Amino acid sequence: MVRRPRASTWLAERAVVSVNRLSRLLGRGEGTVIGGRAGLALDPSLLGGLARGRTVVLVSGTNGKTTTTALVAAGWGGPVAVNDTGSNMVQGHVAALAGRPGVPAALEVDESWLPGIAAATRPAVVVLLNLSRDQLDRANEVRRVALRWRDLCATLTDTVVVANASDPLVAFAAETAPSVAWCDVATPWRLDAVSCPHCTAPLTFAPSGWSSTCGFAQPPATTVLSEGSLRVDGIEVDLELSLPGAVNRANAAFALTALARVGVDPRAAATRMASVREVAGRYARRRWRGGEVRLVLAKNPAGFSAALEEVADAPGDLWIAVNARMADGRDPSWLYDVPFERLAGRAVTCLGERRLDLATRLDYGGVDVRVGDAVPDPPPDRPVTIVANYTAFQEWNARTAP
């Protein structure tokens, strides 16, 4: 049953819907944040009111939030409220839920906002994907985020936490939760989890999992993703995604586990997920200026590392674009944490406001660099893969939009 929201919630909800419509009409962006702000000004508890009476799945983590959320929504079947414009703080959540009473919701949540959003929305499932270094100039030290998640998880008595067992920092956060569905997706990124979150001793990584001398070890998982197969909560699932790469198979494994815990058959959900071909421009293939371009988003070392695996042997040309604006983190030092040596011997065109930082990094890594001081035209006879970090991706997404 859909409970009727309180009167002030109703008013505030109308404000969100109408301000967003106005914002879109005026051409002021995608119109989610501003409407959410207007609604919150009228009723600070608006999000809780809007979330009441519906099934909510929250998705958080350093990488894969947007894609996993899109996969949850696609796999669910039927209408799902999603904050699919990437605004993953409270304004975006309010905007996604307003005007859609009773519709189940899949919401991506910024890592540091997760405790507040979970308290307000009382989710059925919280998905914790991974934790790694990102935008360090904001003093967003990953271990501090893991501690805040850990405090949150201890309070989630009516929620299933779908957690990455392969990521020691996520395991540290989720082990306090009363109910956890552990997923073993063989996370390859380890640079941020070298020492034990409990006792700081070095962690040992073995094929069977990671462990520490203090006894903290990789929890046994009910969802297991390996190269050839996927078992979701004990059920074998055929996974044929349109999205490329191992990282998206992992995202799908989390999404299917979340859906299984809200009563959706993971096999049927997996079939529906195959229809997802791009997510907010990510992985989109486009005709542009007489050529073909494909866009890949990578905004931090773990994300870039996964993206390089996928693009290193892709046919055609490779362009990489890097900015260092506020939303990207203003310090591009992280370029040296990305294993660009994977591209050694290949030619790469360096673009974006920090193309010289990128070119220097690639040059020292043995990559043949070209500095693109002006936006180049794509070659007519072979495809171009463009890997870009956050604001650079937004620029390229807009530039090549059909």
Added chain:
Amino acid sequence: MRVALLYPELLGTYGDGGNALVLAERARRRRRPVELETVTLDDRLPPADLYLLGGGEDGPQRLAADLLRRGDLVARVADGARVFAVCAGLQVLGTSFAVEGDDRYDGVGLVAATTVRGERRSVGDLAVRVGGRLLVGFENHGGVTRLAEGVVPFGEVVRGRGSDGRHDGFVTERVVATYAHGPVLALNPWFADELLTSLLGEPLEPLATVADRLYAERCARLGP
């Protein structure tokens, strides 16, 4: 020439391993091979001509200080080895530093410098005048470092905060440290070559790389 990158899993938050890569590549392109060694938590401190230290979070920084106090870094430097440290690495080399939960944690004591907690974090571009040239980089730390009488700062702050708003880092006969964190040698090819020259004890031929353009661009943005 042997360069040892110390505990990158503890002190390597900001791509600090880039400094080892830059030194090795700039030497290799001049046919002066550098043996690069990465020292991890389980290893003993190996002999080296240059030790590199990076930045890190509070807990790992404490652990690195413990390891280096127990190892014989001080003895190695007395025997002629050099050290280049950035950020938390700088703080660790001093007599004491402040981290969360500890107002005074023992450092390695290689240099008479103490670091206390500043009123606010220093986050942003950093430019330091070092002997008439500009060193450019980025800082992100919560410390204020004071030098004992007679200890020479690395340079004068032109932009950003460095150690105390006026000076940055310190320099002794064999130790250089700066708050410009991460791959600072990638941004400043001239300084990477100065370190190499001091290691080799002879001048190096010029080497043109795309890093020269990067340095010029950063200087134009951050310089006076």
